[in-house]
Amino acid sequence: VAKTNPRGAGRKPLLSQTAIVAAAMRLIEREGLDALTIRNVASELGVKSASLYWHFPSKEALVDRLADEVLEGLAPTPPRDDWRDDLRVGALALFRHLRARRDSARLRAGRLVTGPNTLRWMEAGLVVFRRAGLSDTDAAYASHAVHVFTLGSVIFAASPLSADHTRGGSAAAALAAARGAFQALEPTRYPNIVELAAPLTEGDAETRFLYGLDCLIAGMERRVSSRKET
Amino acid sequence: VAKTNPRGAGRKPLLSQTAIVAAAMRLIEREGLDALTIRNVASELGVKSASLYWHFPSKEALVDRLADEVLEGLAPTPPRDDWRDDLRVGALALFRHLRARRDSARLRAGRLVTGPNTLRWMEAGLVVFRRAGLSDTDAAYASHAVHVFTLGSVIFAASPLSADHTRGGSAAAALAAARGAFQALEPTRYPNIVELAAPLTEGDAETRFLYGLDCLIAGMERRVSSRKET
């Protein structure tokens, strides 16, 4: 017994990074990102808020961790014959995964995450583009473009129309309200918005996403084929 | 003097919606969106925080207003011969405008703004797509896709690598740090990320944006021309 136990008196810790992360994810799913406070996470764990600072240096560090954690369980599908299909399937999977998790896009927006889940997903995306025959630079840029578009789509799809609707009704109600607002505009100033009020506010988020995604893919395909012809 | 002045005792108000909006914009430009608090805006105007609630019902309502205000001064260029050029020029103008205004993308992310500046921009975008010969639905979806991609690009371009870099260095420093992190990964798990570390972290934000934008436009062009052939 010349050595003292470096782990202390042998009591097992109440907290851990993974326990804190799990509690934070539960809280977000249950009450939304705005309810994510250090104090709320602490009480979720039956502990005092100051205790969390032993395991995370700041709330920002915890949120960084959550931004990667939100991709947990998203498994890249192995590439198949057609890189366009692979790309479409992969981007759609990411879109649906983020849509299914409350406030996930807001969580990821504004931070370049480098956690294991994000890296795994990035890696899988690059594989697709390189198999398609894109150059190094093209693969990097194309991968980035698809990611940007996907995250932007999730953000928009989850956007309330205004502060009035933030807490309020469903996405459908928000779109209906938007349509009404568009139709009520002065037709002399905004003729096209008024006329296109219906198409601007119809269709679900996934349809809109796939429209843009297919445009992106078609454009990239053109780049690839013109390269092969050379 | 049988009637009392409905405007009160004749003193001119210290505050107004426009004065509050202007002060809030100054504050964001000077100290960033995180410093935008009702109390800070009030002291910027030499007034007490409770006073603002006479002019805006909540901070959310003020931020809604700011999300439109940030597009002030962004003038749509009149359409020219080639709709692809119009689209490219317009999207690039929006990208640069948002990039030039501190935290503008964060301000707009997560809300579907319906203010006058946003509507003016939307209207101009729809004009371009309808001139290009897209159907109503296509014009609405395509316009949305470009907007989503542009906003997503600005958000990513302004993203710090992690909490460590939030306050810290420049964008170049963040990218250099990202490159180092990518190169340091295990090559067996992330072979493509390691190999493409350089292209993944080189090039400025605008180059990356234009790559994706040109892909999008090329894909839309294909849709238009295949439609015309029918």
Added chain:
DNA sequence: ACCTGAACACCGTTCAAGT
């Protein structure tokens, strides 16, 4: 080593009260 108590310097918002 790990957690608590207590404090510090903040928040958004409300509301009676002043003018």
Added chain:
DNA sequence: ACCTGAACACCGTTCAAGT
């Protein structure tokens, strides 16, 4: 009509103190 004083119920974070 418009602004203030004062309060309420929160925040993130620090740090000496406990065990």
